[in-house]
Amino acid sequence: MDWVEFYNGGDESVTLTGWHISDSKRELQKFDLSFITVPANGYAVLSCSGSISDAAPTVAPFSISGSGDGLILTSADGTVVDYFETGATRLGVTSGRQTGGGSGDRVFFTQATKGSTNPDVCYLSYAANAVFSNTELYHSEPFSLEIKTKNADGVIRYTTDGSKPTEQSTEYTGAITISSNTVIRAATFVSGMMPSDVTTATYLFETPHSVPVVTLAMNQKDFDDVYAVSSPFVPVVEREGHIQYFEKDGSLGVETSAGIRVSGASTRRYPQKSLALIFRSGYGRKTVTYPFFGNDYIKTFGSLVLRNAGQDCLNTRIRDSFTSTAVLDMNIDSSAATFCAVYINGRYWGLYDLKENMNKDYLAAHYGVDEDTVNIIKRNTVELAGSNADFLRVRSYVVQQNASGANVVVPLTAERYAEFTKWVDAESIADYLIAREYFPDADMFNQKYWRTTDYKVRWRAIFYDSDFALSSERGDVLGHYFNVVGVPSADGSLSQMDLYCGLRSNEEWCDYFITRYIYVTKYYLNNDRLLPLFDSMVDTIQPEMDRQIARWGRPESRSHWENEISKLRSMLVARPQYAKQCLQYNFKLSEAQYAEYEAKADAMFNQNGGVFK
Known part of the structure; x- marks a missing residue:
């Protein structure tokens, strides 16, 4: 505070x-x-x-x-x-x-004396920022960098290792020759004034990338401390770093300081880790505003993630970003994504997916809610934000244990369904299940749910971590979501599916779900739309893959990557017929019954003016 x-x-x-x-x-x-x-x-x-x-x-x-x-x-x-x-x-x-x-x-x-006499040493103002003569990202020939300041009596000091300049750093006395990848950080020091803000630039002597570039400059030891976290069971380490985001043409889009920490769970052990970018007032700004994902999308963010493609980094490395992008217009909480090349203290760090952080910052940005009212629950009970008390209450409303200790569904009659939907966004849950079924992902461990305490946002499932999505064109996961016992993970623990089991017991919701499923798969998750999106994303990262493979060996080779991309595309082409069969199997629909629901889906599309909603 x-x-x-x-x-x-x-x-x-x-x-x-x-x-x-x-x-x-x-x-x-x-x-x-x-x-x-x-x-x-x-x-x-x-x-x-x-x-x-x-x-x-x-x-x-x-x-x-x-x-x-x-x-x-x-x-x-x-x-x-x-x-x-x-x-x-x-x-x-x-x-x-x-x-x-x-x-x-x-x-x-520079010394806080809370509740006691202020220090004798103080400063009236800040020194003027250092100004660089060249701020271009890409270079092919050596050049001379000049640094100036408006303070006539100012001393400019600079570093080339990513750390912030101090009064002990190298003094600038004349033009600096830049001939290789270099990060320069400079500040002005004037007696009686606070040091200026730090001016940062990264210069790359590289073949220009086909994707945006994110550069990160920070004290190397701080980065090493952050990057040393390799287990999901130990606390993350956060340190300050300076981020610059460059568009594909090399022009600077935005820059800011932020907290840097590793992200993800099991993938923390990978050599190329995911990184979270946390914006805080203490680092200079609580949010950053920039159209990272286009002018028609949310532009203000409290945090972002540089994702390493998760467990799919060994294969196609686009599964997660493709599926999260594919469902953006559905009634789902999913992250936008864009590919970027990352450099840390001037060193190429690989190809990453820049994504929204699926935390309370996301709800604040997309729903305009106070992030302090947000409850986020992972899997069955784990509190990521707020309390799990209400989530457990809602779960127990639909699934309870009988005298033998077995889980049983308490059917949602019309009256109980009306009460249940005051707490749970049943239509959003339907869209979430449709997306999970169309891009079948047997990794059921990663379940997250959120709401606001005032129920302006009712309990919704979060669509994230789709590293194993569409591992087979024949995949069917609906039965898992409707399993009252729960779904076992590799460690033997169960992911409980109480909300889905409760909804499955209500005839009105089932009727809505079947109609919506056909509507979505026919008019939105169809190959006329999905294949061009897939091909476009593949074309975007294709020129980047040789550098990514040379840096990390993940995927193991270009030929392996191309083969995995080909297999994924083939599964995408074949998926529609199997998606239909999965729906028929789980709801015991004959062809005639399916046709009746399809007619209702067609009517829904026409009522929406021939536009997917």
């Missing part, structure tokens, strides 16, 4: 009865300070947070932006007693005033 410190320079303590603090000139009485007493010649500290999860009678209901905020203190009669502009702060930097003989001007401190 953020905090504000009050100082009383008088000889008697002061209780702030009727006083208020606010971050808005339109709402001066935002927070009552009556409970605070500031001792004589002493300090009192107030915690501040705009997060619902931090809400408390003694916590002011606003956060302080790293880019600066105005704080207003008013007395009991409404008089503005003080107004303080915090100015831009960074991780480890606070702002305030010096007490005693110091002036009342705002200054910055």
